[in-house]
Amino acid sequence: MKQPTTYVSNQQKLKQLMQQAEIASFEELSLVSGVSQWQLNRLLTGLLPKLSITDILKLSQVLNISLEQLLLEFETAQSLSEDWEMTSQVISKNININTNTDSNTQSLKQEYKQLQDRLNQQEETLKKEFQSASIAALESWLLQWPTAAIVAQKNPEISAVKLLPLVKPIFELLKQWGLEMKGTVGEMIPYDPQFHQLLEGGGNAEQGDPVIIRYVGYDHEHKLLYRAKVSPVKKEEESTATTD
Numbered sequence: 001m002k003q004p005t006t007y008v009s010n011q012q013k014l015k016q017l018m019q020q021a022e023i024a025s026f027e028e029l030s031l032v033s034g035v036s037q038w039q040l041n042r043l044l045t046g047l048l049p050k051l052s053i054t055d056i057l058k059l060s061q062v063l064n065i066s067l068e069q070l071l072l073e074f075e076t077a078q079s080l081s082e083d084w085e086m087t088s089q090v091i092s093k094n095i096n097i098n099t100n101t102d103s104n105t106q107s108l109k110q111e112y113k114q115l116q117d118r119l120n121q122q123e124e125t126l127k128k129e130f131q132s133a134s135i136a137a138l139e140s141w142l143l144q145w146p147t148a149a150i151v152a153q154k155n156p157e158i159s160a161v162k163l164l165p166l167v168k169p170i171f172e173l174l175k176q177w178g179l180e181m182k183g184t185v186g187e188m189i190p191y192d193p194q195f196h197q198l199l200e201g202g203g204n205a206e207q208g209d210p211v212i213i214r215y216v217g218y219d220h221e222h223k224l225l226y227r228a229k230v231s232p233v234k235k236e237e238e239s240t241a242t243t244d
Contacts, residue, residue, distance in 0.1 A: 006045065006046045007044050007045050007046075010043065010044045010045070010046065010074055011044050013073050013074065014026075014029075014040075014043070014044065014074075017063045017065065017073075018063070020063075020064070021062060021063050021064050023062070023063075026040055029059075029062065032062055033055075033058045033059055033061075033062040034058055035051075035055045035058050035059055039051055039055050043059075043074055046074075048071070048074045049107075053111050053115065056070060056071075057115075134173060137169060137172065137173045137176065138169050138170065138173060139169070140166075140169050141166055141167065141169045141170060144166050145166055145167075148163055148166055177220075178220055178221040179218055179219070179220050179225070180218065180219045180220075180222075181216050181217075181218060182195070182216060182217040182218060182219055182228055183213045183216050183217060183228045184213060184216065185213055185214065185215070185216060186212060186213065187212070187213045188210055188211070188212050188233060189210070189211060189212075189213065189230075190207075190208045190209070190210065190211075191205040191206065191207060191208060191209045191210070191211040191230065191232075192207065192208075193207065194224075194227075195217060195224065195227055195228065196211060196213075196217075196227055196228050196229075196230045197227040197228070197229050197230065198211075198229075198230060198231065198232075199214055199229050199230065199231045202214075202231035202232065203231060203232040204232065205230075205232045209232060209233075210232075210233040211230035211231060211232055211233060212230060212231055212232075212233055213228050213229075213230050214229050214230060214231055215228065215229035216228050217229075
């Protein structure tokens with residue numbers, strides 16, 4: 001039996017999206033998305049409005065396209081009576097796609113908008129919760145640092161060591177965020193260009209040469225965020241470190 005033009009057109013569109021998402025077959029698409037092949041067949045035959053919003057969301061996520069783009073790609077408001085007569089043998093009988101498509105698609109779009117509004121509201125709530133938690137973690141620093149800064153300005157003889165405990169909450173917060181300091185200032189280590197950056201104008205170094213950390217690097221959740229800035233070790237520095 002000759003396939004209807006709607007089915008062929010939608011099949012080509014879906015295959016192109018699958019190729020972009022590196023999905024090899026409809027069976028794989030069904031497996032990774034959790035949408036049954038029956039529902040995929042409804043999509044191909046022009047019955048997108050008959051799919052649940054959950055299945056459409058799953059497909060948009062797996063295919064890496066927005067829900068709106070998916071709707072625009074596969075919805076149709078045209079009356080394809082010839083195509084429908086052929087596809088009705090595969091799907092079901094006595095369904096009038098022409099009268100239902102517009103209203104169902106509009107309903108789906110409204111449902112999508114409501115879902116988007118809820119997600120936006122949830123994002124705003126999470127943002128406020130994050131800010132509140134961060135402020136609570138920095139409470140002692142927020143309260144004490146302004147006073148300590150004024151005192152230090154009026155009395156330059158105050159040792160900076162006394163101010164160090166005040167910044168501890170900042171490092172504790174960064175630790176909670178998965179930010180980890182890599183290395184210690186003044187530490188002598190073998191040079192590795194993957195993790196270290198030579199200071200501009202500070203000299204040259206080859207892989208494995210001894211260098212000194214001038215500015216520490218950082219990892220975020222075990223991924224390199226900033227390379228440590230280093231400078232080559234001078235002979236007198238290396239001899240001093242060896243003696244120590």
